[in-house]
Amino acid sequence: MPQSAAVDRLPEALHATFGFNAFRGVQEQVVRRVLGGASTLAVMPTGAGKSLTYQLPAVLLPGTCVVISPLIALMHDQLRSAEANGIRAAALTSADLDREQTIDRFRAGELDLLYVAPERASQPHFRDLLGRAPLSLFAIDEAHCVSEWGHDFRPDYRLLRPLFDEFPEVPRLALTATADAHTRADILTQLGIPGEGLIVAGFDRPNIRYVIQPRDQPVRQLSRLMADHPGPGIVYAQTRAQVERLAETLSGGGRTVLPYHAGLAPEVRAANQAAFVASEDMVMVATIAFGMGIDKPDVRFVAHAGLPKSIEAYYQETGRAGRDGDPAIAVMLWGADDFARARQRLGELEPDRQPGERQRLDALASLVETAGCRRAILLRHFGETPPERCGNCDNCLEAPGVVDATDTARKLLSAVYRTGQSYGLGHLEKVLTGASDPRVIERGHDQLSVFGIVGAEEAHLIRPLARALQARGALLSTEHGGLMLGGDARAILRGDDAVLVVVPPRREKVRGKRGGPGAAANPVGDPLFDALRALRRELAQQAGLPPYVVFHDSVLRDMAATRPQSLDDLGRIGGVGDRKLAAYGEAFLQVIRQH
Known part of the structure; x- marks a missing residue:
């Protein structure tokens, strides 16, 4: 099919394959670039429908889209969903027993999608196989794995560009949900995608x-x-x-x-x-x-x-x-011990890696505090x-609440220093509050100038303060679990740096008002919705599929709300494509009619 004809068929194919009446976010922008033969890096938040951006072109274009994916479980999960939508798909992995049949279908142009791992894709024999089959697209899923700056670096991803360069007429689509600016630039370079091919959809997950x-x-x-x-x-x-x-x-x-x-x-x-x-x-x-x-x-x-x-x-x-x-x-x-262990591990890294990892840890400290x-x-x-x-x-x-705890912080850091930078927080707390403790007295810490200098009105700040100081690195753990000065501790002691402590509101439960912006909760207790879920569970068990592959909860919610009475009505619900309408439509209509 000519690419212009493929573009013209986009709305029809989107509904027929996935049951959607419109694209979401940047999906259409990415798909149109792919259909135009342009290589692209799309950074899209999880749940934004990344797989659709290569699955839809794979249906519309002649040849097979080769999908490079890092895990067998991920491939098989996407394979199930693709096949449920009527997309011709297969995988070549060590867990697939139909290898010869898949290769024959691939060579004959009978596959829309072929999933492979980077380890297989980088082998010479796979390159030879690609040369004997019609190709439409290379899709690189979890593309941050190609970058040493990415958090899931996979060396085999670095071997993919020579493979792609052997087929310069085949566009490349790299997809990831997690890449900062440095990682994005590295992905573009490693996969040979021009800078103008970068599409960043944003990272917000408002739900x-x-x-x-x-x-x-x-x-x-x-x-x-x-x-x-x-x-x-x-x-x-x-x-x-x-x-x-x-x-x-x-x-x-x-x-x-x-x-x-x-x-x-x-x-x-x-x-x-x-x-x-x-x-x-x-x-x-x-x-x-x-x-x-x-x-x-x-x-x-x-x-x-x-x-x-x-x-x-x-x-x-x-x-x-x-x-x-x-x-x-x-x-x-x-907990503070999490940061203590993380900062200890920093010291075990190669010197050239320490600044970048310290920056990452400081960013986490900012997030939690x-x-x-x-x-x-x-x-x-x-x-x-x-x-x-x-x-x-x-x-x-x-x-x-936010409390200026600079004075209390200076007292705590002084106590750490004056007791020899080797005692844990429990002992330091007793010293600071002037507790009559045998261990404090035995070590002569009741004679120190810091003994008893924290009154009852600020004693409750000691533990959250210690946690905050450990998060920012001003307090470090010793080999035996004591505390010692680090980071900007001396600047705090001199009065150069302020210390603000976050005091969270008292919460008995980890919860809030349910529902994020634009999201709707399931109608729990609605007999029709419950019946539709039961039918979905039964159909999924019969087909050996997870229930969500049959239909998402949002689709069942729309069924319960609109109560369609015909296949035409049911087909207008988002998420009900042609294949699923034919396979499951009558069964769901029967349940709806009973209610």
Whole structure:
């Protein structure tokens, strides 16, 4: 099909394939560039419909779109969704047993999409195979993996450009949700995409509510989060041991809670992941090894039980919530010990890497310690100019107090210095408040000038202050768990730097008003909606698919609200394409008529 004819067919093909009557955001801009043969890097937030920007051209253009994707699970997830929409798709991975059949279909031009991993794509034999098949497009998913500046760097992505250069007439479409300006420039260079091919859609996910709190009884905090949000959720923990412990303690509330980390047997990991993808209410407790391969749209919450690696990683991981556009929440629970460990690891890095990693850690400290809008800090980090308030983060919904704690900070830092920079916070607190403690007296710390200099009216500031000083690096942990001076501690002691402490409002529960801007909650308790969900679950089980591949909750919500009485009426609902209308239409109409 000539490219001009493909462009003319865009509205018709969009509805027939995906059931949509209009594009979202920059989708149309990206698709038109692809159809015009122009190479492109599209930076689009998670849930903005990145896969449509290569799947729709793959349907319209002659030849096969080759999709480079980093994980087998991610490929198979996208493969299921593509096939459910009537797109001819296959994957060449070690987990696929139909290799010869897929190669034959590829050579014959009978595939719209072929998914491969970068390790396979960079091999000479794959290059030879491409030379014997008609090609329409190279799509590079999770393109930040090509950059050493990206948080998920994969060396095999760096070997892709020579492959693409062998086929200069085939356009390249690189896609990512997470790339700051430095990473974007590197992606363009590494993949040979001209600078004018950059399209940045913005990073805002307005349906996600950001909540960041000090970690205090994390099992209780996470249990309440789960009680408030009954849909699927992900809890990220920092170590395998923490994953196992949290999965066991959180599973007592009646919800299925399973662990996921690299130490589990491969078959256990695969089974747990499959159970999560198919579930409508399961919680997965995982290390960061879990997530990139999951394109599950109905995740209602993502929680971090500790500090993430960077703001980029935090954005990527929280972005796994609410991909369907419905309200979701991202909760981070952090402690001073998280920053202490992170700053210790900084000292173990090669000297040339330390400044960049320190900058990343300082950016995280700003995010957790701010009294202002969380979303504004996130978006400014990625080069945007957001409003001062978003109305959908904890600080915007319930403003915390800010206390000038400079004097108390100088007292605490003095106590650290005068006791020898080797004692923990508990001991320092006793010294500062003048507690009659045998250990304090035994070491002669009751004779120091800092003994008893903090009165009752400011004693409550010591712990949040210590947490804030550790986050900014003014206090560091010693090898044995004590505290010592670091960063700008001496500037604070001299009176050159001020210290403001955020005092969060008292919250009994990790929750706020449900629903973000432009999002609608599911009509829980509506008998028709519940019946449609039950039918979806039954059809999904019969087909061996996750329920969301049949229809998203938003589609069922529209069915319950409009109650279509014919296939024509049902086909007008967004998300009901031709293939799904033919496969499932009559079954859903029958349920609607019964109500």
